[in-house]
Amino acid sequence: MRQEPLLQVKGLCVEFATRKGNVQVLNHLDLHLDPGEALGIVGESGCGKSMMALSIMRLIPAPPGNISAGQILLNNSDLLQLNEKQMQDVRGNEISMIFQEPMTSLNPVFSIGMQVSENIRRHQSATRAVAREKTIQMLKAVGIPVPELRIKQYPHELSGGMRQRVMIAMALSCQPSVLIADEPTTALDVTIQAQIFDLLKQIQQDMNTSIILITHDMSVIAEFADRVAVMYAGSKVEEGLVRDIIDNPHHPYTQGLIRCVPFLKKDPGTEREELNEIPGVVPDMRLIGSECSFAPRCRYVMDHCHEKKPPEVQIGKKHHAFCWYLEEGK
Amino acid sequence: MKTILPLLKRIAYSLMLLLAVIVLNFVLVHLAPGDAVTAMVGDMGGATPELIAELRVEYGLDQNLPTQLFKYIAKMVRGDLGISFTHNLPVIDLILEHLPATILLVMTAFFMAILIGTVLGIIAAQRPNSLFNHLITVISLSGYAAPVFWTGLMLLISFSYYFPIFPSFGMETVGFRGTFLEKTFDVLKHLVLPAVTLASIYVAVYSRLARASMLDVLGSDYIRTARSKGLSEKVVVYKHALKNALLPVVTMAGLQFAQLIAGAVVVETVFSWPGIGQLAFNSILRRDQPLLLGILFLSTIMVVVTNLITDFTYRILDPRIK
Amino acid sequence: TPGFAGPKRGGDYIIPVVQFPPHFNAAIKSGSELATPASRIFVALVQINENWEPEPYLAKSWEISPDGLTYTFHLLEGTTFHDGKPVTSKDVAFSLETTKKNHPFGPYMFGAVDRVETPDKYTAVIKLKQPHPALMIALSMPLMPILPEHVYGEAQGPIRKNPANIMAIGSGAFKVAEYNAGKSYILERFDNFLRPGQPYFDRFIGKKIGSPSSALIAVSRGEIHHLVVGDPRMLAKLKKEKNLFVISRSTSGVGSVNYIEFNLRKEYIKDKRVRQAIAYALDLDFVIQKLHQGMTHRSTGPIHSSSPFYSDQVNQYEYNLEKANQLLDEAGYKRGADGMRFSLDLTYMPVPVIEHEHKMIAEYMKPQLKKIGINIILKAPADFMNWYSTLAKWEHDMSTSNIFMWGDPVIGVHRLFMSTNIKHRVWTNTAGYANKEVDKLLNAAAVERDIEKRKALYAEFQKIIAEDLPLYFTIEDVFHYGFNKELMNIGWEIWGPGYESMYWKNGQAP
Amino acid sequence: MSNTTNVTSMEVEYRPDRPLVEIWRMFFANKAAVFGLVLWTLIIFTAFLGPVIYSTDPFDLVGAPMEPPGEEFLLGTDYLGRDILAGIIHGASVTLAIGFSATIFTVIIGVTIGVLAGYYGGWVDTVLMRVTEFFQVLPALLFAMVLVSLFTASLYLIVLAIAVVTWTGIARLTRAEFMKIKEREFVLAERAMGARNTRIIWKVILPNALPPLIVTMALGVGVAILFEAALSFLGLGDPNAYSWGYMIGSSREYIWDSWWAVTFPGFAIFLTVLGISLIGDGLNDALNPKLREL
C-alpha cells in the first residue's frame, strides 16, 4: 500500500566555509515527501530549514556553501548528479519555491506579469500571447482581482499579501510536483496569513501538489501540515504525523517548543501564568561535533548525550525521534 | 497631469537654479580686479584713453553692477549672450560652433567610461575575491589616479610621436578633402586619444560603483527568486540583476557629467581639441567676460539638462519612482 | 634658396595659429596673430626690406619734399580689390584716416599727418604738420592696410562692428574663403593680385593649435608647413626634423625687447643701487647660453639691435655677485639672520607662448636673487588682466615685460620713458620714470630728419637709461622658422617671411 | 540570505571584540590596500624626513638645464637646472599639505551642511540641499579655474577653491548617512532616554556614519591633489609652492626635450593618488560590516 516517496533527502550534509572555520549547517538530514502530502518543517531560527530548502533547489550560494554529502532523489533520480543546465530545467518546473519576504522577493523593476510569464515561457516554450493567457489564469487562480490590469503593475504597487500571491502564482505556473514554501507568511498579518494558507490548501487539492512548508510557528503547522519534522541545529530531532507530534511530543526539544508557545485560549482566565521556557540559546553551529546538539539545553541530559550522536527511536508507525533519553527509557 | 506636474516643477526649479548660477557668476566675474576693456586694449598693444572710454560705453561697462546684471539677464532671456571681447563675435555663435566638438568628445568618453566601467565592474562582481578582481581594481584605479593631463601627454608621446599611429592635435585634418566616410574616419582617428584620456578617469568610478551595486543586487532575494525559476545564469545576471545594478550607475553618471565637461578643459588643452573647454580656458586667461559667462551658463544648462535626463532614465529603469 | 625651374603654382600652405585672430582688419587692431593673415589679404603703400629701405608695393614710386613735410605717392594702375572694384587714391586716404583713428598706435604713427590729398585717382599726397621720420614704416603692412572705402566706410556703420572685419575685402594676394572662429581660416588665391604671377599657393590656411608641443608634432608630420618657435628649447627638436629647414631671425620690424620693470615708487627699489645690484646679480649669459641655449640675444637697451638707432655704448652689467652685494651693503640693507635683506614681489607677463621670456626669467630670478639676500615672492598673474591691473595700478615691485618697437622708436619706445606718459595703463611709463633730459632727447629725436643726428640722440638716451635703470633690458628674442624642405623662394621683410613669392617645389604640398 | 541578526553566538566565547583589530585584519588581507599603505608610508616618510636627508632647495639652480637622469642628478634637472629629485622630495610635503588642508576644508563645510540637512530635515534640509545642488551644477574644475584666475593664485586661494568645488559630495554623503541612521531605532532610543540633539549628532550618529566618510575623505585627499595638479598644469598654480603639480605645469612645454621633468612628478602624483585610493578601497571593504561577517 505504501507509495514511493516523491522526493527523498538522504544523509544531506551542507557546509559553509567561513573565516572562522567550517560550519556544518545540515548534518546528515533525512526526509521524504509523499505525493500530495504537506510536510511541515519546524525549528528555531538558524537551525537550517532554509538551507535544506535551498539544497533541494541546489541554490546554496557556492562558495561559501557546499553540499558535502547525501542524495536528493526526485522520482528516484538524484538531483545532485544533474548538471547545472539540467537542474535549471527542474527549478521552477518540477520543484518551485516561495520565499519568506514577499517584499523583496520580486524584482522591483519588472512588471509582475513579466515575472510570472517568464517562468512559463522558460519551461513550456510558450509564445508570448499564450504565456500571457496562462499568467492571467494563474493570477486569477491565486485570487488576484482583475489580473488583466494587474499584470502591468510593478511589485511596489501591490500589498504584501498580493505579492505573496504573485509569488505563489509564479511558483505554480508550471504545475510543479513539489512546492517548497519557506515561511511564506511570517512577514504578513494574521488575517492575510489566513488567506494565504487557504489559498495554498486549495491549490494543493486542485493541483495535487506536494508541499514542504517551512515555519517556526507550531500552530501554523498544526493547521496546515499532514506530517511534521522538527529540526534543531542542522539535524532532525523528531518526525511524525501532526497530531502525534503536537499531542504527544517525545523529544525534549519538541516538548519544550510546544509548551513555550502561548496558544490562544477560549477563556484566558483572570490570572496570568508564566510560560514554559527552554533555557539557553541555540548553539554555534561551528562547535557542534558528533554529540547531541540539544544536550546543553536539555533537562534530561545524560553523560553520553555529550559523546555520541543520538539514535533513532521509533515511537509510532510514522513517528520517530533521535534521543538518548528516549532510547534509555524504552 | 500626474506625470507632467512633477516635471514642470523640476523645470521651474531648474530655471531658478540657472538664474542663481548666472547671478553668482556675473557678480564674481565683475568683482575681480580689472575690467574687460583693459584686457582688450592690452591685447591691442595699448590704446588712447578716448578709445578706452568709448569701448567702455560700447560694452556697457560704464554702468553700475546691478544695472549691468539686469541688462545681461534681460538680454539673455532673449537668447542674446553678448559679444565676445576677444573674438568680436556673438558669444552664442562661438559656443554653438565649439559645442559639437566638445559634445562629441565628452559623449564618446562618457559612454566609453560607462560601458567599460560597467562591464569590468560586473565581471569583477561575479568573482569578488579573485585575482582578476584585484587586477581590475588596480587598472581602473590607475586611470583615475593618474592626472588626466599626464595620461594625455604620455599617450601623446607614445602614440603620436614615438609610434605615430594617431594624429597629435585637432579634430580633423584641416582642408582635408574626401568623401563623408573618409572624413568621419579622419575625425574618429583624431578622437581616439583624447576620448581614451578623458574616459580613463571615469572608468574607475563606474567600475567600482557597478561592482559594488552588482554585488549588492546579486545577494538580493529577487535574484534568488529568478534563479529558483530555473533561469540561466546569463539571464539572471544580465536581465534581472543588471537593470537594478544600473540604477546607482545612472545616478552617478548624471552627477559626474558636470565634472566631465570641466575635465574636458584639460584634455582639450593637451590635444588642441577645438571645443568649449579650450574656448573656456582662453576666455578665462583673457578675461573675456561675456564669453566666460556664456560658457559657464551653457555648462550649467548642460548639467541641468543631464540631470533631467538622468531623472528621466531613472524613471524608465525604476518603476518605483513616479 | 635652391631651385631653378621657375615657380610652380598650386598646393595649400598651412600655418599654425597660436592665438586665433578675432578678425583680419589690421587697421583697428595690432598683434602678430593678425598681422600674418592681414598682410596676405591687404596690401600697403610700401614694403620695408630687410635693410629698412622702403620698396614699392601699391605705390610704384614716390617723392618726398625737401622739408620732409610732403610725401607724394603714385599708385599702380589697374589694381582691384577682391570684389573687383578698383583701388584708388581715395581708398588710400580713407585707410590712413581710419588707421589714425582706430589703430592703437594711430596717434604715434600718424599724429603728424595733417591731411591726405588725392589730386587724381592714382596719386595720393600726404601732408605733415611736422617732420616724421617713421612715416614710411607706418605706411607698410601690417600697420596700414589699404581698405576699400565702399566696404569699410562710414556708410557701412561703425567700423568695429563691420562684418567685413572678418570676411575681409582687400587687394592682397589672398582672399578670405572661410573663417571658423577659434579653429581655422582659409584664404584662397586672388588671381588679380597686383604682382603678376604671384601668389603661387592655391590656399593659405591658418589652423589653431593649442600648445607648441602639438605644433611640433604637427609640423614634423607635415600637417602644418612651418613653425615659428619663439622658444629656443624647441629649436633642437625642430632642427632634428628631416623634412624641415630652419631659419633663425629676429623680426627686426616688430623689434621685440624684454625687460624687467622696476616700480620706482616702491621702497628699496627706488634706490638706484638696489636696481643695479639686481642687474649685476642676474647672469644673462647663463640665461641666454644655458636656459635659452644661446638662441636669444643680449639686449642692452630699449632699442632693438637691428634698428639703425641701436647703440651698445652703455653699461652692460656683467654678472658680478660681489659688486651686487657691495651695492646693497652700501645702500644700507644688511643681511638678516636668515641671510636675507628684504623681500620683493615679482610678477611676470602671463604669455603662454613665450613663457621662457617671462615666467622662466622670473623663476630664474628667485634663486638667483636669494644669493644676494633678496627674497623674491613670485606673484603669478593667472590671466593677463591680473597682470595688467597690477601694473596699471602701479602695485608691482618688479615685473617682466616686453615691448615692440614697431619699426621706429617713436612708435614703440618713447611711450615707456616720457614723463608726460606716466599713466595707469600698461606700456606707458608705469615705472614712474621722470627725467627731463630724457624727455628732451626723445622729443628732439621724434622730429630729427638727419639720420646721423637722430642716431646720436638715441645713443645718449640709451646710455642714460642703462645707468638709471628704470627698466632693465635683458634679452631680445630670435624667432626660429622651421620650414618644410619643399618650400621654395622664401622672401623676407622686416615683419617676417613674405609668403607671396613662396611656392611648392612640386606645385603641391608634400 | 539569512537574517544576520539571527546569527547565533556561543555563550562560551567571551572574547571582547576589538573592532579595530578586526578592521585591520580585513584590511591587511587585501593585497592591493596593503600596497597602497606601503606607498603612503614611503610618501609620508619622504615628506617628513626627505628634506632633512636631501636638503637641496628645489628652487635652486644646481646644474645645467635639462640634464637627463644620471649619476649627478638621479632624476635629472628641469629647464632651469633645478634638481627634479629635490623637487620630488620637497614637493611631497607641499603636495600632501595641499591635499590634506583642502580635504579638511572640504570636510568642515561638507559635514556641517550634511549634518544639519540630514539631521534636522524639513526646511533646513530643503534650503541646504538647494545650496548644495547649486554648487553641484557648477562644473568643478572650470569654476575653480575661474576663482583662481580672477584673483592672483596663492596656496590659500587654491585650497579654498578646491574646497568650494568639492564639498558637495561629502555633504550629500553625510546627509544620506544621517538620514539613514536617524531612522534606526537606536537613535529613537537615545531620544527616548532624553538625549540632546548635540549628543545624538556627535556621539551617536556621527560615529556610525564615519566609515563611509573616512573612505570619502581618503579619496578626497587624492581628488584635491589631482585638482591642484590640474590647476598648476593650466598655469594657475602658486609658483612659490614647489608642488608636484607645479613641477609638471612649469615643465610641460619642455616635455619633448626633458620627459623626465614631467614624467617623474606625474608618476609621484599617480602613486600618491593610487595609494590613497587603494587604501580608501581597502578601508571601504574593511569597514563594511557585511563583508566582515565572512
Added chain:
Amino acid sequence: MNSQPVLKVENLRTHFKLSKPHPFAEAPIVYALDGVSFEIKRGKTFGLVGESGCGKSTTALSVLRLVEPTSGSVKLKGTDICQLTRKELRHSRRFMQIIFQDPYSSMNPRTTAGEIIRSPLKILKIGTPQEQNDRVEELIKLVGLRPEQRNLYPHQFSGGQRQRICVARALAPNPDFIVCDEPVSALDVAIQAQILNLLMRLQREFSLTYLFISHDMAVIQHVCDHIAVMYLGKIVEKTNRRSLFLNVKHPYTKALLSAVPTTDIKTKRSSAPLKGDVPSPMNPPSGCRFHTRCHLAEACCFEEDPRLREILPDHWVACHLA
C-alpha cells in the same frame, strides 16, 4: 490598590503631513492615529493589538512624545506630557522608557552592552560614575546576563540576549512606565517565552506599568490585563482580557481571533475570515473605517463613524451593530 492611573491618554491624534507632490497640491496627510483614549493603572499591562500599519507604533511614540501628537493629551502620573517644555520633558523621561521590536537595531552598534545600559543614566545624569557602574552590574544580573558580558558588542549577542540588554537599559533609570513595542516579534518562540517571562517577573518585582504592543493575539492574551484592538488609527474594542475573549463584540476582533491558527484540530477554521487588504490611512474610508471589509456592514456604517460605547461593564466597542 491605587486607583489613580499611571497613564491617561485622551483623544490622542497624530497625523503625518507628507511632502507635497507639486507646489499647488495639498500635502497628503496620513491619519496614523485618530482619536485614541485609554488609561493604564499602576502595575498593569495594557495591550494594543492590530494589523500592521494600524497605528500601534505611532501610539507608542506619541505617548512618549517621540513624535509630536497633533492633538489630545497624555497624562503621566497627572502631568500632561504634551504640554511640557523640552527641558521638562527630558526630565520626565526617566519615568518612562521604551523597548523596541528589533533589539539589534535599537542598540548603537559601536558601544558595548555595558555602555548601552549605562547610557540613560549618563544622559539623565543619574548618580556618580561609580554608582552608575554598580547599577549596570546589578541590571545585567537582573535580566539574566553574566557580568563579563558587559564588554561585548551588540553583534556578539543572540537575539534574546540583545533584547535582555534593551530591557536592562529601559529599567536603568527606574521608570514607572515602559512602552513595549512588539518586544518579542523578532524573536524565536523559545526565546520569546524567556523574554515574556522576564518582563512579567520584572513587572511584579518593581510594580511596573506596561503599554504592551503586539500583533500576536496569543501573546497579547497571555501578558495583558487590559486589551485594546486597533484598526486604522482607532480603537475598535477595549476591555479586560477575559471579557475580550469571552464576549468578543466587534466584527474585526472576531475576524482577528479566528484568523489565528490553533493547535486545536477540532476548531480548525473553515476559511479566511477577512477578504481584502487594510485600506490606506492616507484616505481612510468614510463612516466606520472597517466597513470595506466587514460582511455585516449596513447603510449607517458607510456614513457614521461609530463612537466607542460601553456595552458591557468595562467593555467598550465602536460598532453600530454591537
